[in-house]
Amino acid sequence: MNSESVRPYVTEAAQKYNVDPALIEAVIKQESAYNAGARSHVGAQGLMQLMPETAKELGVENSFDPRQNVMGGAKYLSQLMKMFDGNLTKVIAGYNAGPGAVSHYGGVPPYAETQDYVAKVLKNYEDFKS
Known part of the structure; x- marks a missing residue:
């Protein structure tokens, strides 16, 4: 994947959770370099490298699904923005x-x-x- 291919998910998530799309993309670039199948040595998964427990709490059923992962990551960023x-x-x-x-x-x-x-x-x- 690349910036262009994830942009529809980023735009949707940014609007739904009121998070700057540039921030979502910045996290994706650093976390996975747009690799939807990325898995870290500690078990974080997908584009935004969600930990399985965190993903579950965010309503993400499949962290390797690009849309679900971006929606979950943006929701988490939104929670952190409030916090x-x-x-x-x-x-x-x-x-x-x-x-x-x-x-x-x-x-x-x-x-x-x-x-x-x-x-x-x-x-x-x-x-x-x-």
Whole structure:
């Protein structure tokens, strides 16, 4: 898949969950590089790399289905936006490290992986915005 092929799902999810489509695309690019069949070493699945339990909570039955995955990931981003009052850095960190870690540290946790992830997603976001 590529940006163009996922755009209909991104647009639908962005409208349904009131999330900037550029943010959804930025996360997809970083999480899976548009690989709908992606599976991480910790078990995250699909375009937006949803963990199985999180996917279930979000109503996603098949994380490898591009539409379901994007809808679930956007719903999760929407929940994080509410939780962190729209603070994009905290939202992105929460998507990667979990909202509990962000709340515990009051911002981006001191994990190298999460700090790198936040920087890359923010750069992707700026690229998609322009």
